[in-house]
Amino acid sequence: MGSNTGPPSGRLFTIDDAPGAGRGVFASRDLAAGKTVLVANDLSVHVLFREYRGEICHNCFAYGFGAKQPVKDADHGLAFCSEQCQRLFALQSDELCMTARAAVEKLIRRRAPSSQPNDTPQGPRPTPEEIGSAWEIADIQTTLIRGGRLGTPGRPNVPPPPPATKAALRGLQRALSTPVAPDVISFLLAAVLANYNSYQIAAASAVPWARLQDLEDDPAPYLSARELDEYIAAYLHLLATLPVALLPFVSRTILHATKSRETYNSFGIRSLDDEGVEFFGYGVWPSASYFNHSCGPNLARKRDGRAWVFSAGRDIKAGEQLYISYVNGGTSELCSSSGEVVGWKDRAGLLKKTWGFDCVCQKCKQEALSYVTS
Ligand SMILES: C[S@@+](CC[C@H](N)C(=O)[O-])C[C@H]1O[C@@H](n2cnc3c(N)ncnc32)[C@H](O)[C@@H]1O
Numbered sequence: 474m475g476s477n478t479g480p481p482s483g484r485l486f487t488i489d490d491a492p493g494a495g496r497g498v499f500a501s502r503d504l505a506a507g508k509t510v511l512v513a514n515d516l517s518v519h520v521l522f523r524e525y526r527g528e529i530c531h532n533c534f535a536y537g538f539g540a541k542q543p544v545k546d547a548d549h550g551l552a553f554c555s556e557q558c559q560r561l562f563a564l565q566s567d568e569l570c571m572t573a574r575a576a577v578e579k580l581i582r583r584r585a586p587s588s589q590p591n592d593t594p595q596g597p598r599p600t601p602e603e604i605g606s607a608w609e610i611a612d613i614q615t616t617l618i619r620g621g622r623l624g625t626p627g628r629p630n631v632p633p634p635p636p637a638t639k640a641a642l643r644g645l646q647r648a649l650s651t652p653v654a655p656d657v658i659s660f661l662l663a664a665v666l667a668n669y670n671s672y673q674i675a676a677a678s679a680v681p682w683a684r685l686q687d688l689e690d691d692p693a694p695y696l697s698a699r700e701l702d703e704y705i706a707a708y709l710h711l712l713a714t715l716p717v718a719l720l721p722f723v724s725r726t727i728l729h730a731t732k733s734r735e736t737y738n739s740f741g742i743r744s745l746d747d748e749g750v751e752f753f754g755y756g757v758w759p760s761a762s763y764f765n766h767s768c769g770p771n772l773a774r775k776r777d778g779r780a781w782v783f784s785a786g787r788d789i790k791a792g793e794q795l796y797i798s799y800v801n802g803g804t805s806e807l808c809s810s811s812g813e814v815v816g817w818k819d820r821a822g823l824l825k826k827t828w829g830f831d832c833v834c835q836k837c838k839q840e841a842l843s844y845v846t847s
Pocket residue numbers: 493494495496497688689737738762763764765766767828829830831832833834
């Protein structure tokens with residue numbers, strides 16, 4: 474799949490400018506219906522929601538449809554459908570990663586709220602300026618944590634920071650006594666481990682970090698002020714909890730950058746064979762993140778274990794842009810809960826609200842025109 478940085482390259486497609494939609498993927502030859510265009514097996518960061526953790530295999534994402542997976546690893550908060558999957562998972566994690574998982578699992582058990590907060594975002598999304606200042610304040614607190622854990626700042630040639638004021642220490646104490654949001658801290662742990670792994674040549678799962686960084690970023694990725702607070706709290710908790718050897722990977726640059734790549738680029742991890750009714754997590758596969766959306770897509774997508782497989786949904790001519798559908802788990806039509814196909818206005822509203830863009834696909838352009846002229 475091409476070089477370690479930048480968009481993927483292949484024999485069947487190229488990445489180029491897509492007017493009104495940034496970059497896009499274009500067929501470089503005729504593709505017959507059914508032809509596999511891309512197998513994306515570069516999952517870089519992901520989270521499986523805690524409420525599903527016993528029912529999903531952490532290696533192949535098989536879902537037990539309510540039944541627990543047979544192989545349990547409670548210390549690390551993991552479950553597997555077989556011992557083979559457990560072994561395959563172990564190949565992607567060295568001892569340090571497993572120690573980190575155990576530490577976070579322990580923290581979640583101690584500090585997660587007994588019930589999940591209502592997930593409806595409250596209030597407006599924090600602006601890029603508000604986000605920047607929240608992370609800056611957190612960075613002041615992280616100096617105290619790093620200093621405490623590493624003995625001064627951890628770098629002998631750097632002068633120690635000024636002594637902490639009582640107010641700063643109280644602020645830090647307050648931050649570290651807040652409950653942790655399990656799915657947020659698990660996602661950020663995945664970011665830390667992915668970054669660490671990308672420097673471990675031996676790690677079977679290592680995805681070059683630059684591939685994630687090359688994706689389109691969202692300057693305001695937090696749904697609400699509460700969500701931003703949860704990310705900041707998780708940042709501080711990770712710094713206070715993870716093995717010292719991982720602390721260089723717990724930074725604003727890594728954590729906030731990962732979050733701001735996730736919102737526009739993640740794929741839902743859903744159950745198979747039941748139209749994806751169960752939504753149990755999400756993740757970023759950088760090679761799959763260059764497909765733009767169309768409400769009449771020409772590619773089909775299907776998850777196969779930890780990979781996504783993209784294939785031509787119809788005959789496609791060389792030069793045509795390759796589109797997937799972002800809605801309804803990839804099926805072409807967006808339907809209401811009663812099964813009716815949703816019209817342009819509602820569809821456009823959903824795309825704007827969920828993915829933040831005004832859809833420029835052919836179908837939307839045509840339907841918008843007839844909506845205006847009718
Ligand atoms: C997964 S990325 C696709 C690759 C992206 N175009 C790039 O340049 O990296 C999703 C982003 O692409 C753009 N996009 C995708 N489909 C679009 C569409 N139908 N209309 C307008 N923008 C679209 C939006 O900015 C969206 O946030």
